[in-house]
Amino acid sequence: MAKSSSSSTTVPDTVWLGRGRHLGPEAEQDVRRNLIALKAAGVIDDFLDLDPIEAARSTDLFPRDESADAGPSARRVFEARWRVADGATVRAQLTTFGAESRRVGSEGVTWALAAEAEQAWEASWPSPATVFWPDSDRVPWDHEEVPGVRLRRANHLPKDDGDLRRLLRSCSRQSWFIHVVVHEAMTPDARGRRPITAFLPPSLRHRVVEHRATPEQALIADFAMKRELRVGLPRGGAVVLPPTPQIPGYDSERFTVRDVFLDGTEPTELLQKIAEFASLPRPLPAGAEQVLTRLRQGWHLLTPDEELVHARAMVTKYAKALEAMTASCDLYREAAESALAALAEATTGDDASRAPSPVAAEQDASPLKTLTKTLALFRNPNR
Structure with a gap:
């Protein structure tokens, strides 16, 4: 497996990371069905479905450390291997976790996913999320760990100032994803309500969470964001939110768009800003180093x-x-x-x-x- 020379505190450019919650009743079964279908269609080369205890025992022959273990709250470990357009191999590991790993008040099954390629990751490659999870609105795998937020939809900001500020803090400090806030200058029609993330390339699409501020929220959203994150929200515009701690190279003006037309057309400037932000070196979020170590040192799906x-x-x-x-x-x-x-x-x-x-x-x-x-x-x- 490819090893990057990047610092252990920085996400390697060969790696794709994601973490969220599945709120349905059959999380692991949804993964199995999708992997079986993709292998039968030749989309992936192979996959494994492992019990965490079995996975830990079967890696005893490999060089590893305790951080490669899935932990006592793990429910299942899934591995998949596939090749991208230029022939580079991608190895990915998804772990689902039980109730002990979830924060108080949250629901569903928590999951963490790490994928690593043999070369620098390309946004045009297939999303690792939809290798394991079906890309269907009927399968609710795409919930953020921050309650009330989803990946594949435009999430409207809370109307209450206190709730809004708590949401911004949580998204900034807890999330593994990129967060974008868009202000609706006027109430959009059905075409304008379509998430702008749908225009992003596959591997970037499931790394971005979109928030929407309604027309009447212009002032309250701008005030809350300046107070919590020191970034402003232009009326009718958008901004890519900084994580906490802020990553080197982030400047609010650099990642702010003054005008976003929510009429169903492709918001080219905003998409460029998101892609530019995604290319910045970023620290590994909390818990991600263990997930990446588990992928590298606890890998089972070997080729002949x-x-x-x-x-x-x-x-x-x-x-x-x-x-x-x-x-x-x-x-x-x-x-x-x-x-x-x-x-x-x-x-x-x-x-x-x-x-x-x-x-x-x-x-x-x-x-x-x-x-x-x-x-x-x-x-x-x-x-």
């Missing part, structure tokens, strides 16, 4: 060539272990022989009668016991 390489490595590893054990046994035997020789020398001459008989020596041949008796003789030679 990788399995052969792994088998050869294990043969070499076990051969070295056996050699070390043999050397240890040889040293132990030599120590025992030296102790027996010292005992024989100490009991010759006048004390020959006190030497143990061959039968007794055979019965008491433990090197540890022999050493103990030898030391005792040296301490009290007249016994």
Whole structure:
């Protein structure tokens, strides 16, 4: 698997990350159905469905650390491997978590997804989210960990100032996604209510959450955003929100669009700003480093060539272990022989009668016991 030279605190340019909640009754079954269908259609090369305990045991032969474990609250681990247009291999791992991993008051099944390619990630590639989850409005996998927010729709901001500010804080500090706020200069028709994220390329589409401020929310939204995030919202415009802590290279003016026409046409300038923001180096969000480590060090879905390489490595590893054990046994035997020789020398001459008989020596041949008796003789030679 590709390893980036990026700092461990920065998202590598080969990696796609996502985290959210599935509010339906059959989260894991939805994943299985989608993976089976995509493999049958030849979209993915292969996939695995693992119990977390089984996954942890089966990776004991791999170099790993505790951060590669899914944790006690994990429900299932899914892996998939596919190739993108230029032939680069993508490996992805999705883990679903139980109630212990969820914040108080939240619902559904929490999931975390990490995908890594053999080269820098391209926005035009298929979204890893829709490799595991069906891209259907009937499957509610796309809920943010921030309550009341979804990926694939335009989310209207709360009307209450306190609720609005709490939402902005949560999205800035907790989310793994990019958040964009758009102000509706006037109430849009059905075409204008279509999420602008639908115009984004596939791999970027499921990394962006869109918020909408209604026409009458212009002042309250602008005030709350300046108070919480120090960015303004132009009337009839949009802004890409900064995460907390703010990433290097972010400037509110650079990622603000003055006019966004919500008439169903492609908002080219805003899409460019989002893509530019997504290309900035960004710190790994809370919990993402463990998810990425789990992908890299707890990977199970090997190709035949990788399995052969792994088998050869294990043969070499076990051969070295056996050699070390043999050397240890040889040293132990030599120590025992030296102790027996010292005992024989100490009991010759006048004390020959006190030497143990061959039968007794055979019965008491433990090197540890022999050493103990030898030391005792040296301490009290007249016994």
